[in-house]
Amino acid sequence: MKSGKKLDLSLYLVLDANLCKTPEGMAETARKAVEGGCTVVQLRAPEWKKKKQLRAAFLLKELLKDTDVLFIVDDHIDIALLSGADGVHVGQEDIDPKYVRQFLGPDAVIGLSVGSIKELNTIGPDVDYIGIGPVFSTKTKVDAGAAVGLGLLEYISKEAGLPNVAIGGINQSNAADCIRHGADGVAVVSAICGAEDPKAAAAAIKKAVNDALSI
Amino acid sequence: MKSGKKLDLSLYLVLDANLCKTPEGMAETARKAVEGGCTVVQLRAPEWKKKKQLRAAFLLKELLKDTDVLFIVDDHIDIALLSGADGVHVGQEDIDPKYVRQFLGPDAVIGLSVGSIKELNTIGPDVDYIGIGPVFSTKTKVDAGAAVGLGLLEYISKEAGLPNVAIGGINQSNAADCIRHGADGVAVVSAICGAEDPKAAAAAIKKAVNDALSI
Numbered sequence: 001m002k003s004g005k006k007l008d009l010s011l012y013l014v015l016d017a018n019l020c021k022t023p024e025g026m027a028e029t030a031r032k033a034v035e036g037g038c039t040v041v042q043l044r045a046p047e048w049k050k051k052k053q054l055r056a057a058f059l060l061k062e063l064l065k066d067t068d069v070l071f072i073v074d075d076h077i078d079i080a081l082l083s084g085a086d087g088v089h090v091g092q093e094d095i096d097p098k099y100v101r102q103f104l105g106p107d108a109v110i111g112l113s114v115g116s117i118k119e120l121n122t123i124g125p126d127v128d129y130i131g132i133g134p135v136f137s138t139k140t141k142v143d144a145g146a147a148v149g150l151g152l153l154e155y156i157s158k159e160a161g162l163p164n165v166a167i168g169g170i171n172q173s174n175a176a177d178c179i180r181h182g183a184d185g186v187a188v189v190s191a192i193c194g195a196e197d198p199k200a201a202a203a204a205i206k207k208a209v210n211d212a213l214s215i
Numbered sequence: 216m217k218s219g220k221k222l223d224l225s226l227y228l229v230l231d232a233n234l235c236k237t238p239e240g241m242a243e244t245a246r247k248a249v250e251g252g253c254t255v256v257q258l259r260a261p262e263w264k265k266k267k268q269l270r271a272a273f274l275l276k277e278l279l280k281d282t283d284v285l286f287i288v289d290d291h292i293d294i295a296l297l298s299g300a301d302g303v304h305v306g307q308e309d310i311d312p313k314y315v316r317q318f319l320g321p322d323a324v325i326g327l328s329v330g331s332i333k334e335l336n337t338i339g340p341d342v343d344y345i346g347i348g349p350v351f352s353t354k355t356k357v358d359a360g361a362a363v364g365l366g367l368l369e370y371i372s373k374e375a376g377l378p379n380v381a382i383g384g385i386n387q388s389n390a391a392d393c394i395r396h397g398a399d400g401v402a403v404v405s406a407i408c409g410a411e412d413p414k415a416a417a418a419a420i421k422k423a424v425n426d427a428l429s430i
Contacts, residue, residue, distance in 0.1 A: 049306075050290065050308070051309055051310060051311070054310060054314075077293040078291070078292040078293050078310060078314075079310075082314055091264075092266075093265070093266045093267065094264060094265045095266060095297070099269075099297055102297075103293065
């Protein structure tokens with residue numbers, strides 16, 4: 001797996017299976033969000049059987065292959081490899097990043113979720129970026145832990161010393177706060193996937209992030 | 216992946232995450248069932264996150280590596296490869312056997328679930344054996360289809376012309392019926408995983424199968 005794309009985490013879209021409903025719905029939401037300035041697209045669909053996840057992955061790869069937008073698959077190494085994704089994101093209870101690296105090779109982008117100070121210890125040399133959260137409370141990920149808040153976001157982002165993206169309950173109104181507390185970007189789920197106009201929603205959040213990054 | 220083990224489907228244990236509770240519980244159930252004559256062990260734990268599934272896979276590989284008992288992983292190619300399993304079993308909504316073969320190579324054992332006459336069409340050249348079922352109604356797999364019954368088991372096993380194992384609600388009392396209706400073996404979940412004495416339960420079912428096979 002060879003990505004070659006720049007790691008720009010500024011607006012990281014996590015596609016939600018329930019909000020997007022179908023693989024085609026995911027691709028359509030991603031297309032609009034990319035038009036709005038989204039820089040990473042993650043396929044996350046634990047509710048779907050793998051055949052359906054793979055269909056979504058093929059559609060997303062087709063959409064993103066000639067762009068600078070990174071295509072990341074949540075959890076499933078096999079789906080990432082089959083679809084030619086740029087990388088894989090894993091949680092603390094998923095397969096260890098060192099094993100993910102074995103399969104994906106040196107150029108793949110590997111992300112790890114970090115939700116506490118204790119979990120800073122789990123960041124090994126194979127982790128390219130971390131997702132810190134949930135920063136705010138969220139309804140789209142039922143197994144997410146308690147909200148870490150902006151203070152802990154700042155602490156973890158500094159201690160980790162790696163590119164990071166804040167995640168969990170982030171929208172247009174609080175995205176800039178995350179950047180001001182150490183995030184390199186924001187990961188957004190329902191504020192884009194559940195928006196009437198995903199392109200406009202993405203553009204508004206991207207502007208908030210860019211404004212905060214430029215200060 | 217190189218199996219080299221003989222494909223003996225006569226008593227195929229499917230480990231159940233809920234009944235076995237932990238990876239260690241799975242390994243213990245498998246150890247006893249193998250003592251009772253079980254010929255295949257499948258790790259099936261969709262309820263568990265992948266880190267936990269991988270831990271179970273390492274324990275099962277350790278248990279089975281110097282035996283003739285096949286070690287099969289349900290659904291997850293990455294877990295099968297990392298643990299050195301002998302093969303992977305997929306359902307109709309999982310990743311297509313042709314992709315599984317790409318990852319696992321020519322010597323791996325690949326199984327496919329078939330639950331209707333229509334699904335006979337999905338058996339491609341990369342499928343080594345099929346699981347036919349659910350033959351009887353079952354409570355251990357919530358997304359299993361309607362029971363196919365012994366008549367359809369016989370029809371599908373003949374038409375498929377591949378090694379096959381009957382699955383779904385099978386226990387000591389109905390295992391022989393499955394063999395008499397075309398099954399090469401029986402896949403058992405709760406009748407072993409939920410038994411007080413998994414070794415004795417396995418031995419009793421194995422005897423019923425062997426008696427029926429020898430007629």
